[in-house]
Amino acid sequence: MDFQLSEDQRAIEQMADSLFSDNCDDDYLRQWDSSGEALMAPLWALCLETGLHALAIPEGEGGSGLGMTELMLVLQAQGRSLAQVPLWRHQLAAATLAHFALGDAAQLAARAARGEALLSLSLDSLSAAHGIELQASACAEGWQVNGQVAALALGGQAQAALVPVRVEDQVRLLLLDLDAPAVRRVAGVLSHGEAITDVQVEGLLVSADRVLPAPALAWLEPRAIAALAALQLGVSAEHIRRTVDYVGERQQFDRRIGSFQAVQMSMADAHIALETLRSTLWQLCYRLDAGLPAPSEALATAYLACEAGHRIGHVAQHVHGGIGVDLSYPIHRFLYWSRALGIALGGAAACLERLGDWLSDNDKLGWKYDLEEHQAL
Incomplete structure (x- = not known):
């Protein structure tokens, strides 16, 4: 290979x-x-x-x-x-x-x-405790949409967004025109600085083609997970690099704290979490690019991204001590980003629960090379 x-x-x-x-x-x-x-x-x-x-x-x-x-x-x-x-x-x-x-x-x-229109998307409602709050019902014009979308990234700047909508007993993707008169937006900012908007929709009439076919969501979700995990990989890699530099210089009891065994073991655990995420993310991207199914790989990657962000963020803050909570020092930004990415992925517990549900319905493990596409090689 x-x-x-x-x-x-x-x-x-x-x-x-x-x-x-x-x-x-x-x-x-x-x-x-x-x-x-x-x-x-x-x-x-x-x-x-x-x-x-x-x-x-x-x-x-x-x-x-x-x-x-x-x-x-x-x-x-x-x-x-x-x-x-x-x-x-x-x-x-x-x-x-x-x-x-x-x-x-x-x-x-x-x-x-061409850069003439800015698009956004949000799949957060798929894992939110309150579920999908956007509903579409059939009407003469196509669909009537009511409900809300919470914390849509750049919802005040984008012209349109793809968001999950409940259509009868299905979850589909809706192309939502954010400038429509029936759409009301309330701006906000997340802790890591990302601009978001709460979107309220009342009586919005859209044509039939604005609700995408059911396979669109299954195609988009694993790619969104891969994108968020890739961001987390970059954030965590730099988080570790800066922390290693810090513990190699900071002295306590006339010794560099990086020489303490407890610090070394904590940083080793952080590095293992990072490399575990890297390998699973690479496999997920390979399967997506090869046109292979990747439902369990996506869920496992989401779980490991949440775990890596939490573990690495905790270790980095701990070994930085008091300076880690000083907002004039940059390390806190990486913690904020890790937490935000973990929330966007749905959280480790929710990802693990979904993976467990998938495994209970499938008799082959997604990480083992015993699937049909491998048997043909």
């Missing part, structure tokens, strides 16, 4: 690393915190200029037509720099429309690839 990246993939990885490290350092993050801006507009403009915003959008719609592996490499670089740009939501929403939407809804993918 060849685990090496191709030359094109390495070029994408290096470009993303340079773009984010050169334009989103600690000084810029401090300035952005007090700016009141919803996203890092100059950085987003660079993403549009370099095409990073359209890697996963099909070529037929004006995108690069690449896979989750390439997007994962870019999102890791974004996570390491904590860059507030809507890379994964924008292009995965557009890619979903390109694959499943019809009529005017499908044309929005091409506008997104």
Whole structure:
């Protein structure tokens, strides 16, 4: 097996690393915190200029037509720099429309690839305790939609968003026009700085093509999990790197605290959690790009991303001591991002419960090479 990246993939990885490290350092993050801006507009403009915003959008719609592996490499670089740009939501929403939407809804993918429209998406309601609060009922015009979507990322800046909606006894994806008169928005900000909007929908009439076919959600969800896990991998890798640098310099009792056995073991556990997430994420992206089913792989990756973010964040804060809670010191940002990503993934307990339900209904383990597509090799 060849685990090496191709030359094109390495070029994408290096470009993303340079773009984010050169334009989103600690000084810029401090300035952005007090700016009141919803996203890092100059950085987003660079993403549009370099095409990073359209890697996963099909070529037929004006995108690069690449896979989750390439997007994962870019999102890791974004996570390491904590860059507030809507890379994964924008292009995965557009890619979903390109694959499943019809009529005017499908044309929005091409506008997104050209950077003429900003798209968002939220699958948070799939794991929320209160469930999906958006309902669609059939009417003469197509569908009448009522309900709400909580904490939609960039809901005040995007023109449209893909969100789960309950249609009779099914959960489908709705392309929601956020500028429609029947949509009311209340802006907010999450603890890690991401701009969100609570969306209230009352009596919105939409055409039939705005509710995507049932397979669209099954296609989108594992890719959204991979994107969030890739961000978590980048955040956690930089979290560990900075913490290792700190414990290698900080002295207590006339010794560097990195020489203490308890600190070494804690950092080793954090590194193991990171590498476990890395290997499962790579397998998930491989299967998605190869067109193979990946329901259990996605759920396992989501669980490990939540666990890694929590464990690494806890260890890093603990060994930093008092300076870890000083907001003038940058390490707290990584903890905030890890917690936010864990919430977006649904939390470790919920992911593990869903994986357990899947395993109870399937007699083959998703991580073992005994599935039909492997038997044919």
